[in-house]
Amino acid sequence: MRIELIRRPERSSAMSLLSPIIAIVLTVITGFFIFLAIGVDPLEALYIYFIEPLTAWWTVEALLIKAAPIILIAIGLSLCYRSNNWNIGAEGQLVAGAIAGSVFPILVPEWNGPLVLPVMLLMGIAGGMLYGAIPALLKIRFGTNEILTSLMLVYVAQLFLDWLARGPWRNPEGYNFPDSREFDGWQVLPVVFGDDVRLNAIFVLIAVAVAWFVLSRTITGFQISVLGQAPRAAAFAGFSQKRMVLMTFLISGGLAGLAGICEVAGPIEMLRTSVSPGYGFTAIIVAFLGRLNPVGILFAGLLLALSYIGGEGIQIVLGVSDQITRVFQGMLLFFVLTCDTFIFYRVRFVSTRRSAAAEATP
């Protein structure tokens, strides 16, 4: 027997929708056998991993809190990736945003009025944009590879933050802990929902809606897609490659910066040596898992947040290492990319013997 992949004349819209669902099912089935192999009850483990986090309000909130920055960043990255600009440095832009947004609450702590939060947010966005502009300008001016420059700038930003938190911006009344002073009053992102879901959840919804509109309805979204798929056709359409490099890096940097300041002004409420457990990198997976589509990214971000929370839960209840989170995330990405093949190809099973006979008598 032989398996053939046959190219479809056009992408299958049914498979575009089905492919992530099949991928999730396959992940769960494989997970079943992995749990079986490491000697825990697979059904119980799967329940704790995927279902239990959704049964209690506080875990749902935890999930939303984790998902918000990831989705926000992934939306920005999806614009970059669609236009063939490989911004891998969202983590660094997040840190830059966190630092820039913290300037006033740390250096001018006595300014505590209704205007301080909007200023912090705007400065966070500006910080991320400026940091994202560096690899963009290098690419435009010198043709450097933005994958390398944006990635390396992550470590620069992280080390700079480390130095700030341990050095000049350390809280003088903080018993030598490497933290800044705590933000308070107007400097903190307000809770809009439940006990802990803050304003950034609203930003996420706005970002998803705006990105969807821009990508599907506007000439800007059209330009992004053309430049990503056929640069030569883009020049023929009169679109500028260089302008788009800068624009997508500014947007994705700005959204990463916004996510950064929202972490600092939100759940953390201070500047620390580390402000993100790698949201900027997880967002890369989410962007692709959501197939660079804003609505897809919304669901993918929630799913990945679930895998974090579920991994923690399973560690607490069953004593399974939380490395299992990475296994599940890896499997999910693997299966999604595999199933994506079926958007452009269909499978045909050919029985070798029978087909040979059939073809001999046409």
Add this chain to the structure above:
Amino acid sequence: MGTQPNPAGDDFSKRLEGVATLSAHGITKDFGALRANDSVDFSIMPGEIHALLGENGAGKSTLVKMLYGVLQPTAGEIRWKGKPAVILNPAAARRLGIGMVFQHFSLFDALTVAENIALAIEGAGAMSQLRDRITKVSAEYGLPLNPDSVVADLSVGQRQRVEIVRCLLQEPQLIIMDEPTSVLTPQEADDLFVTLKRLASEGCSVLYISHRLEEVRAICHHATILRHGKVVAECDPKQETAARLASLMVGEEVRQLNPPEPVPDSAPVRIAVHGVSQPRPHPFAVALDNITLEVRGGEIVSIAGVAGNGQDEFFDVLSGEVLAASGTIEIDGNDCRRQGVNARRRLNAAFVPEERLGHGAVPRFKLSQNVVLTRNGTREGLVRTGVVNFLGARSIVGRVTEAFDVRKGTPDPEAAALSGGNLQKFVVGREYDRKPGVFVVSQPTWGVDAGAATTIRQALVDLARAGSAVLVISQDLDEILEISDRIAVISHGKLSTPRDASGITREEIGLLMTGVSDDGQGAAHAH
């Protein structure tokens, strides 16, 4: 087998003697739902130049790839000298004694002739020996080649010689040539024919793939004609008229164009190019050298030339994708040398590039999105305050579909889902729909079936009649002679003075292509 006109002809009786060098029996090849070859039978005799004729998409290339081991047949049998043979890969084909010269050369620009040949031949032996053999074989067959020349410095014709010599060194009994003259000037083609006749006289078989009927009639002993993947006829091409061969290929009488009318001198110049020069953007491109050309409303001016003599560079400068370094480009009197492609479109110019997929259209975009591609900056309401009116774009798709008979499965499919001819009709129709005053088209019917080609050429003629200036860049001399009022030739980035189409012969165009009138050199350099 199909019909066999003149079965009693001299060549035929001679032909039936002996064992075929290669024969195909019931060869079928499926690509998914598409049947590219349907139970094809034919045979090539020793010492025969055998033409494989057919339109683009008739299945010629697929058939040949199976003979050379690049593809495997879905069903059927290939026999080599009467014995069944399974040709698993090109190396196996070469071991049998089958050589192939591809339409697109597979040579490394940076290496010498001898190095390129050494790379391709198994057990080529010592370099000095190989160089001697190259010199000997190339001299013997009238294909002069210096084994130490670097390929980048060779003309297209010389590169083809390298490929042929490479083939000959392996002492093949069958040489397959895929559209060998499509890249050659008429003079270079004549040299090739001498070589082919020489080979045939020595008993080597040649399978000659072409859709140029005149040359097939001139040199081939036998022809197999494919249509829609099936053998529809076999004949002796010398006994047939070109018109009859064409109708066998197309399956119907080829529709004739309504000829254009003469253009009065008083007609206004609509696009004027004066002294445009442009340094080469990269080492393998061609610099444009002081190009001057005017096209009046109502006329079709064609630019002939061998590929790679500056056509692409000139198109880019005309469309505004690349801004010319010096000179002037005026559209209806407006100097637009420093203006981009959309500014020129707003002056009512339209452009169709050579490459359909990836340049003229985005392959994975729907047709409606591809309408927006070239009409986003023309201020015709498709984009308002940054928002795209895809509904309007779809109605344009409908108009173009109707006017140009674009055949497609769904109302708005992706560009890549269309066949080459239908996509070309769409790409030309998309611009035609705007009734442009200046229309610049590169290779309007390249790789397109005869029906689509006629539709497109008729559209160019109609547009000119309605008062537009039409500038065609083409490598197809037949097409140029059919539709043009005036003809210029581009060679080494220089453009000859346009001449009236009625007063110019093929030979004169051929000489201009080689640049003889300009610098006395015989070779048309590709790069």
